[in-house]
Amino acid sequence: MLLHLGQVPNLIVSSPRAAEAVLRTHDLVFASRPYFLIADILLYGPSNIGLSPYGEQWRQSRRIVTTHLLTNKKVRSYRVAREEEVHKVMAKVHELSTKGLAVDMTELFSTFSNDLICRLVSGKNFQGNDGRNKLFRQLFKANSVLLAGFNLEDYYPGLARLKAVSRVMCAKARKTRKLWDELLDKIIDDHMSKQQCEHDRGNDDQDEMDFVDVLLLQERGITRDHLKAILVDMFQAGTETSSVVLVFAMAELMKKPHLMAKLQAELRTNISKQGQELLTECDLTNMTYLKAVIKETLRLHPPTPLLLPHLAMADCDIDGYTVRSGTRVIVNAWAIGRNSESWEAADEFLPERFVDGGSAANVDFIGTDFQFLPFGAGRRICPGINFASASMEIILANLLYHFDWDVPAEVAVDKDGIDMAEAFGLSVQLEEKLLLLPVEYKDSMH
Template sequence: MAQALAQSGLHEQPGTASSPQVPPLVVPLLVICPLLLLLFARFATTAKPATPREKLLAELPSPPSSLPVIGHLHLVGSLPHVSLRDLATKHGRDGLMLLRLGSVPTLVVSSPRAAQAVLRTHDHVFASWPGSAVTDILFYGSSDIAFSPYGEHWRNIRKIVTTQLLTVKKVRSYRFIREHEVRLVMEKIGETSAIGKAVDLSGLLPFFTNDIMCTIVSGKLFKEEGRNKLFRELTDANSKLLGGFNLEDYFPSMARLGVVRRVVCAKAEKVIKRWDNFLDTLIDGHVSKSLVNHSDGKISDFIDVLLSVEQEYGLQRQY
């Protein structure tokens, strides 16, 4: 060490204190070396022959200010939809723009014509959602209609939704539920305004829509023991986990590391355990009360319908 310090001209001068000193070259090296490594990695990547996929992505318009590792993440502000709109206006072409969010190429569609091409003409290409550990946990292996990859399973669950749950007749049958919930909301507004208080619609309307969905999904069982409030709490927890910053969404390879994956999945594991208990209670309540019975004139809820087609579609409660 003394020899190294002497060679660099940083040895201790006579008469000075013997406290350790930081060599002035260390700080610049700590900054420059990582940048050199990043530039070398970027050069090594670009030096490889471009694949057909990379060639196709290179043809898409893209902002020029991409940075190593993070790509265009620094261009997306606290209001992503505003940032994407502004970027698409400036850098997009024919309603298309490519952003590299971390290591993930992301296509931004910003015109009706481009949206039609993505959602209708080439819908099978864009139908599958990228794999995610969080969605795998929250939706039992990403097996629901929103996150399930395009294929036979997705077509089956889509068939159940379109032919059993959301038919025109079924939606119309829930009209009295909607009207009942509207009356309850109007009564609350009337009671609050009668005593001269302001009505908090931002708090009232979410509960209104939540209670409608609760009753349609599971009938009156939802409102027993405050289960409608628990349902809202759990759906809010899902929204925060899916809408928050997930490392694997931008750096999939890094998210595969054990430590990182455990941190990312810890909250999702806690939420899904609560979902398991909640859904088991609802289903057990339907089975024990024999609610799958249409002879009494009652309108069946979603759980009733799913139990009635359980054998036909091979549905099961265990993943």
């Protein structure tokens, strides 16, 4: 469907066939991104990964991230950090459980995702730094609000010369960018000093390196703004994606208690732990229903329902229609994930479809199945898929292994048990906080 929003033509892609044409057949033609003024300010211009135009600078940034930060081997090396952050969450839930208090799952998952990604960026220097943690959260929120806001110049480029149109939003974006600069400069400077001290002592152990350490070792003329852009991308995507999906997963399981019981049975039958001992990532290797629950949540609730827009760099023929150069292309991952031609009972939460013998047993979200695109596909696919998957599995498994869950009596619910009304922004989230009451599973106690 072609829509003209202001002066800008937008092609809306809502079927697997059209998505495959854009993201695989003509992937190179649509590999660029449109220019957005606020994003240019907040994300350090063309140095970022998510919204930068296609070209050598984007390829360099992407190569650094996929080769040095998010390979399967590197993601596995973050296991200890993930498990330690899960331990903190479990201790908090245990404390609330003993007091009979509800858990704000929205806050819980946001804190977990935020703490994990900040720790991996800042390493040991981050641990216990509550002030920095709070500032990160404020900046994430500010970025989300500004990037999701309506800027008239994005749809009427000719207004750019009338600077008054965007003056207020630009001022807010520059203020937020200044705060990012101050925070990231401090982190980078601390790491540079640490690296010099380690080098002087003859200690160059790469196993102790976090994201910033790795980036500082890269050559080929990476500027400080380039480094900051990569870090902001990692912060924003690493925090929002996982936490949003986890909230929806718990909400869907609460709406269908028999499915929660099925997942808990898989975990509790196949894994034996005592007391508050954590499930580890090694324990989860064969937990097929856990993986199916996460896939089904991503299908119904992709964290970015409309994938980041692509930009046609040349005229291109799609299904007999000519898409002109300069057209923005928006892939509707939400509609594709609920396409009744691709999915049986498309609007139902049925994780069984993804297990052996299910109708989608061989379907995955790695960009090769175009009926399922929560992370996109092609050259611009999200590079953090493995990182997000590992983080979501370990926290969800532990919460469901060690605790049963109920809805507090005082919480208003709909006829199905949970208010699933959504709030829209850069990502789609539940409009209301998800409050749940944890009850410690007796067989997990000493």
